[in-house]
Amino acid sequence: MGMGEPLLNDNLFSALEVITDDRFFNISQRKINVSTVGILPNLKRLIDNFPSINIALSLNSPFPKQRQLLMPSEKKFPLAKIFPILNYHIRTNRRKVFLSYILLSGVNDTTQHISALIALIRSQGGEAYLYHVNLISFHPVAGLAFKPSSPRQIDFFKSQL
Numbered sequence: 001m002g003m004g005e006p007l008l009n010d011n012l013f014s015a016l017e018v019i020t021d022d023r024f025f026n027i028s029q030r031k032i033n034v035s036t037v038g039i040l041p042n043l044k045r046l047i048d049n050f051p052s053i054n055i056a057l058s059l060n061s062p063f064p065k066q067r068q069l070l071m072p073s074e075k076k077f078p079l080a081k082i083f084p085i086l087n088y089h090i091r092t093n094r095r096k097v098f099l100s101y102i103l104l105s106g107v108n109d110t111t112q113h114i115s116a117l118i119a120l121i122r123s124q125g126g127e128a129y130l131y132h133v134n135l136i137s138f139h140p141v142a143g144l145a146f147k148p149s150s151p152r153q154i155d156f157f158k159s160q161l
Helices: 011-020 042-049 064-070 079-093 111-122 125-130 151-160
Strands: 033-036 054-058 097-103 131-137
Touching: 011 042, 042 054, 042 079, 054 079, 064 079, 079 097, 079 125, 097 151, 111 131, 111 151, 125 131, 131 151
Parallel strands: 033 054, 054 097, 097 131
Antiparallel strands: none
Protein backbone atom coordinates (compact mmCIF):
# COMPACT_ATOMS: atom_id res chain seq x y z
CA MET A 1 0.00 0.00 0.00
CA GLY A 2 1.05 3.57 -0.57
CA MET A 3 3.28 2.82 -3.56
CA GLY A 4 0.89 3.57 -6.39
CA GLU A 5 -2.19 1.94 -7.82
CA PRO A 6 -1.59 -1.82 -7.95
CA LEU A 7 -4.24 -2.49 -10.60
CA LEU A 8 -2.30 -0.27 -13.03
CA ASN A 9 0.75 -2.51 -12.63
CA ASP A 10 0.53 -5.70 -14.68
CA ASN A 11 3.34 -7.15 -12.57
CA LEU A 12 0.85 -7.39 -9.72
CA PHE A 13 -0.81 -10.41 -11.30
CA SER A 14 2.50 -12.20 -11.94
CA ALA A 15 3.63 -11.46 -8.40
CA LEU A 16 0.37 -12.78 -6.94
CA GLU A 17 0.73 -15.99 -8.95
CA VAL A 18 4.23 -16.58 -7.53
CA ILE A 19 3.33 -15.55 -3.99
CA THR A 20 0.29 -17.86 -3.85
CA ASP A 21 1.77 -20.82 -5.77
CA ASP A 22 2.40 -23.82 -3.51
CA ARG A 23 5.69 -24.47 -5.35
CA PHE A 24 7.02 -21.11 -4.26
CA PHE A 25 5.81 -19.01 -1.31
CA ASN A 26 2.42 -20.71 -0.85
CA ILE A 27 0.89 -17.69 0.87
CA SER A 28 -2.87 -17.96 1.18
CA GLN A 29 -4.87 -15.46 -0.87
CA ARG A 30 -6.84 -14.76 2.32
CA LYS A 31 -3.70 -13.21 3.83
CA ILE A 32 -3.17 -10.79 0.96
CA ASN A 33 -4.80 -7.36 0.74
CA VAL A 34 -4.95 -5.28 -2.42
CA SER A 35 -5.88 -1.64 -1.97
CA THR A 36 -7.27 0.08 -5.05
CA VAL A 37 -9.17 3.12 -6.26
CA GLY A 38 -11.19 0.70 -8.42
CA ILE A 39 -9.49 0.38 -11.79
CA LEU A 40 -11.85 -1.49 -14.12
CA PRO A 41 -11.54 -4.06 -15.76
CA ASN A 42 -8.47 -5.08 -13.74
CA LEU A 43 -10.59 -5.21 -10.60
CA LYS A 44 -12.73 -7.90 -12.23
CA ARG A 45 -9.58 -9.69 -13.42
CA LEU A 46 -8.22 -9.67 -9.86
CA ILE A 47 -11.47 -11.06 -8.47
CA ASP A 48 -11.71 -13.78 -11.11
CA ASN A 49 -8.08 -14.89 -10.85
CA PHE A 50 -7.66 -14.52 -7.07
CA PRO A 51 -11.13 -15.11 -5.60
CA SER A 52 -10.05 -15.26 -1.95
CA ILE A 53 -7.96 -12.11 -1.95
CA ASN A 54 -8.95 -9.21 0.30
CA ILE A 55 -9.93 -6.03 -1.50
CA ALA A 56 -9.82 -2.56 0.01
CA LEU A 57 -11.46 0.19 -2.03
CA SER A 58 -10.21 3.71 -1.37
CA LEU A 59 -13.55 5.45 -1.00
CA ASN A 60 -12.90 8.72 0.89
CA SER A 61 -16.26 10.23 -0.01
CA PRO A 62 -19.71 8.78 -0.69
CA PHE A 63 -20.43 11.73 -2.99
CA PRO A 64 -19.17 11.09 -6.55
CA LYS A 65 -18.42 14.76 -7.35
CA GLN A 66 -16.44 15.22 -4.15
CA ARG A 67 -14.71 11.86 -4.61
CA GLN A 68 -13.64 13.02 -8.07
CA LEU A 69 -12.07 16.14 -6.56
CA LEU A 70 -10.21 14.02 -4.00
CA MET A 71 -9.53 11.14 -6.39
CA PRO A 72 -9.57 12.00 -10.11
CA SER A 73 -9.95 8.30 -10.99
CA GLU A 74 -13.64 8.65 -10.07
CA LYS A 75 -14.24 10.31 -13.43
CA LYS A 76 -13.11 7.28 -15.43
CA PHE A 77 -14.02 4.62 -12.86
CA PRO A 78 -17.12 5.86 -11.00
CA LEU A 79 -18.47 4.23 -7.86
CA ALA A 80 -21.63 3.39 -9.81
CA LYS A 81 -19.53 0.99 -11.91
CA ILE A 82 -17.22 -0.20 -9.13
CA PHE A 83 -19.87 -1.36 -6.66
CA PRO A 84 -21.49 -3.89 -9.03
CA ILE A 85 -18.06 -5.55 -9.43
CA LEU A 86 -17.51 -5.55 -5.66
CA ASN A 87 -20.99 -7.01 -5.16
CA TYR A 88 -20.11 -9.70 -7.71
CA HIS A 89 -17.02 -10.49 -5.60
CA ILE A 90 -19.10 -10.74 -2.44
CA ARG A 91 -21.81 -12.90 -4.04
CA THR A 92 -19.41 -15.17 -5.91
CA ASN A 93 -16.64 -15.56 -3.36
CA ARG A 94 -18.37 -14.71 -0.04
CA ARG A 95 -15.52 -12.34 0.80
CA LYS A 96 -15.85 -9.07 2.68
CA VAL A 97 -14.77 -5.83 1.06
CA PHE A 98 -13.05 -3.07 2.98
CA LEU A 99 -13.89 0.57 2.29
CA SER A 100 -10.90 2.74 3.18
CA TYR A 101 -12.01 6.18 4.30
CA ILE A 102 -9.44 8.81 5.25
CA LEU A 103 -11.02 11.47 7.47
CA LEU A 104 -10.29 15.07 6.52
CA SER A 105 -11.45 17.83 8.84
CA GLY A 106 -14.43 19.72 7.42
CA VAL A 107 -14.09 17.95 4.08
CA ASN A 108 -15.54 14.46 4.40
CA ASP A 109 -16.23 14.01 8.11
CA THR A 110 -19.63 15.69 8.39
CA THR A 111 -22.95 14.18 9.44
CA GLN A 112 -24.03 14.39 5.78
CA HIS A 113 -21.07 12.20 4.86
CA ILE A 114 -21.92 9.70 7.58
CA SER A 115 -25.54 9.48 6.39
CA ALA A 116 -24.54 9.16 2.74
CA LEU A 117 -21.92 6.52 3.53
CA ILE A 118 -24.45 4.47 5.48
CA ALA A 119 -26.98 4.86 2.64
CA LEU A 120 -24.36 3.81 0.07
CA ILE A 121 -23.56 0.64 1.99
CA ARG A 122 -27.22 -0.17 2.66
CA SER A 123 -28.02 0.31 -1.02
CA GLN A 124 -25.90 -2.75 -1.75
CA GLY A 125 -28.79 -4.89 -0.53
CA GLY A 126 -27.97 -8.43 0.53
CA GLU A 127 -24.25 -7.75 0.14
CA ALA A 128 -24.24 -4.75 2.51
CA TYR A 129 -23.26 -6.71 5.60
CA LEU A 130 -19.93 -7.71 4.02
CA TYR A 131 -18.79 -4.11 3.53
CA HIS A 132 -16.49 -2.96 6.33
CA VAL A 133 -15.36 0.64 6.71
CA ASN A 134 -11.77 1.29 7.74
CA LEU A 135 -11.47 4.82 9.08
CA ILE A 136 -8.02 6.26 8.51
CA SER A 137 -6.56 9.24 10.33
CA PHE A 138 -4.97 11.79 8.03
CA HIS A 139 -1.36 12.63 8.77
CA PRO A 140 -0.55 16.20 7.70
CA VAL A 141 1.74 16.63 4.72
CA ALA A 142 3.64 19.84 4.01
CA GLY A 143 2.06 21.71 1.14
CA LEU A 144 -1.38 20.13 1.48
CA ALA A 145 -4.25 22.19 2.85
CA PHE A 146 -6.01 19.17 4.40
CA LYS A 147 -6.12 18.80 8.16
CA PRO A 148 -6.88 15.69 10.20
CA SER A 149 -10.27 15.31 11.80
CA SER A 150 -10.26 15.79 15.55
CA PRO A 151 -10.23 12.70 17.76
CA ARG A 152 -13.72 13.69 18.90
CA GLN A 153 -15.02 13.86 15.31
CA ILE A 154 -13.36 10.54 14.47
CA ASP A 155 -15.04 8.93 17.48
CA PHE A 156 -18.38 10.45 16.49
CA PHE A 157 -18.04 9.26 12.89
CA LYS A 158 -17.14 5.79 14.11
CA SER A 159 -20.01 5.64 16.61
CA GLN A 160 -22.54 6.59 13.92
CA LEU A 161 -21.31 3.88 11.59
